Amino acid sequence: MGRRAKITALGTYVPPDILTNQDLERMVDTNDQWIMERTGIRERHVLAKGLGVSDMCAEAAKKCLAARGIAEDKIAEFGIELIIVGTVTPDMMFPATACLVQDKIGAKGAWGFDVSGGCSGFVFALQAGVKMVESGAHKKVLVCGADANTRMTDYTDRTTCVLFGDGGGAVLIEPCEEGEIGFIDFEHEVDGAGGVSLNLKGGGSLNPSSHETVDKKMHYIYQDGPAVYKFAVRKMAEATAKVLARNGVTGADLGCFIPHQANKRIITATADRLGMDPERVIINIEKYGNTSAGTIPLAMETAVEEGKLKKGDLVLLAAVGAGFTVGAALLRWEI
Numbered sequence: 001m002g003r004r005a006k007i008t009a010l011g012t013y014v015p016p017d018i019l020t021n022q023d024l025e026r027m028v029d030t031n032d033q034w035i036m037e038r039t040g041i042r043e044r045h046v047l048a049k050g051l052g053v054s055d056m057c058a059e060a061a062k063k064c065l066a067a068r069g070i071a072e073d074k075i076a077e078f079g080i081e082l083i084i085v086g087t088v089t090p091d092m093m094f095p096a097t098a099c100l101v102q103d104k105i106g107a108k109g110a111w112g113f114d115v116s117g118g119c120s121g122f123v124f125a126l127q128a129g130v131k132m133v134e135s136g137a138h139k140k141v142l143v144c145g146a147d148a149n150t151r152m153t154d155y156t157d158r159t160t161c162v163l164f165g166d167g168g169g170a171v172l173i174e175p176c177e178e179g180e181i182g183f184i185d186f187e188h189e190v191d192g193a194g195g196v197s198l199n200l201k202g203g204g205s206l207n208p209s210s211h212e213t214v215d216k217k218m219h220y221i222y223q224d225g226p227a228v229y230k231f232a233v234r235k236m237a238e239a240t241a242k243v244l245a246r247n248g249v250t251g252a253d254l255g256c257f258i259p260h261q262a263n264k265r266i267i268t269a270t271a272d273r274l275g276m277d278p279e280r281v282i283i284n285i286e287k288y289g290n291t292s293a294g295t296i297p298l299a300m301e302t303a304v305e306e307g308k309l310k311k312g313d314l315v316l317l318a319a320v321g322a323g324f325t326v327g328a329a330l331l332r333w334e335i
């Protein structure tokens with residue numbers, strides 16, 4: 001077996017401001033009961049004005065490095081070689097958020113890039129980072145997943161505004177020690193035909209920002225909720241089943257299952273198909289809503305806090321997002 005890669009530290013960040021279902025009841029025609037029953041969300045965090053996704057990634061990265069024993073003033077010396085940021089809500093069209101994070105944390109000498117994988121962005125970025133370590137190209141890779149979805153949300157549209165929140169996290173990928181396993185396998189797919197069901201049309205090269213794009217609300221998330229829902233349930237189940245079967249693993253072998261948090265009903269449906277004990281399925285959507293590329297690192301943190309993710313546990317990650325994109329990863333937790 002060649003070189004293997006593992007997660008050596010985790011850090012997360014959510015902004016302090018909270019938007020509750022009661023707050024939303026005062027903004028659109030909705031109610032706490034509908035939101036809880038249909039999505040499982042009670043509240044979500046909102047990034048303060050003047051800050052961007054790079055600020056959330058930088059805070060998460062600093063916590064991640066602190067967990068690895070690296071103080072803020074020692075980050076340059078530690079020598080992160082590569083920063084990959086999964087996000088669809090970058091600070092700007094360019095430069096890449098990874099460049100802004102590199103500067104904010106003082107990761108001197110690192111290079112970096114962003115990955116646009118929708119809600120699968122973190123898992124996609126993770127595979128890129130893991131392969132860089134497994135190939136021997138790098139030994140210290142920082143992978144971030146974060147989104148500021150509230151920036152792109154139309155707070156007059158009740159079908160989307162109840163779903164999204166801001167937040168994210170970062171992990172450090174390094175080579176395994178002798179006897180460790182770390183990352184085992186990934187299963188990724190895109191289905192571009194699904195792009196029509198979930199997108200943000202304004203501000204890109206096709207529809208550059210203009211008064212017209214703003215008048216047409218093209219700077220907001222557009223979503224055909226039921227179409228996304230159906231795809232998510234089918235594809236999360238398919239991708240997770242594939243990666244487990246390929247590695248001779250069943251739901252019963254997993255320490256925990258960490259799914260993307262888009263809707264509690266999507267998670268429960270996938271977990272049922274996997275035959276997972278609900279106790280070992282990580283759900284924190286109630287507190288954060290859908291933070292897109294941020295949900296999996298945030299759910300990893302929840303799993304650790306709840307004592308459901310311990311050294312040596314097999315863990316399955318899964319996500320579905322705008323694209324459509326599908327991502328799954330199987331790994332052994334080595335922290």
Ligand SMILES: CC(C)(COP(=O)(O)OP(=O)(O)OC[C@H]1O[C@@H](n2cnc3c(N)ncnc32)[C@H](O)[C@@H]1OP(=O)(O)O)[C@@H](O)C(=O)NCCC(=O)NCCS
Pocket residue numbers: 029030031034035038039119158159160162198223224225226227228229232262263290320321322
């Ligand atoms: C968005 C979502 C929660 C809607 O749930 P749903 O059960 O499919 O609900 P529907 O869209 O069929 O709407 C049912 C009714 O509730 C209404 N409704 C929608 N949002 C509402 C809200 N916030 N409050 C109250 N009623 C609402 C609809 O208008 C509709 O009313 P009608 O029957 O009178 O037309 C669900 O489709 C979903 O979670 N989709 C996937 C979202 C997702 O994963 N996105 C990110 C991808 S990673």
